[in-house]
Amino acid sequence: MAEMDVALKEAMQIDGAIGVALVDHTSGMALGTVGGGRELDLTVAAAGNTDVVRAKLRAMEMLNISEKIEDILITLDTQYHMIRPLTSRSGKGLFLYLALRRDRANLAMARHRLRTIEQTLDV
Known part of the structure; x- marks a missing residue:
């Protein structure tokens, strides 16, 4: 689990980071x-975003899309x-939030850094 902790702390170094799970x-x-x-509240966000991931996976299955999800972006007024x-x-079965x-x-840099963290994370 130490590697997970390091990865999460590294994600918090991304400019503008509020929280990561x-x-x-x-x-x-x-x-x-x-x-x-x-x-x-990251616990509530984790549970809620699980529904987002499940819904997207179901939609892709119904559309016969076999590609993998790279990332899902939700844009709010301030976040x-x-x-x-x-x-x-x-x-x-896991995702980084x-x-x-x-x-x-910087959205492009955040996506790049999160991709790098995801690629090096081994749980």
Whole structure:
């Protein structure tokens, strides 16, 4: 689990990061979180975004889309919420969830950094 903690702390170094979680989309449970607090309840966000991932996977199945989800982006007035499913065999069924302050984040750089973190994370 130390590697997970390091990865989550690294994600919090992304400009504008509010909070990050590693989530099991089969159960909705956050396996680890960093940040959040009063501004964002990461446990609730993990459970809620599990529904987003499940809905997108169902829609892709109904549309016979066999591609993998690279990431899901939710844009709010003041925040970006990024969901990045893990692609490694050990990470199957897990996703990284990152919330960013929109006025402080560079979306392209955040996506790049989260991709790099996801590729090096082995759970």
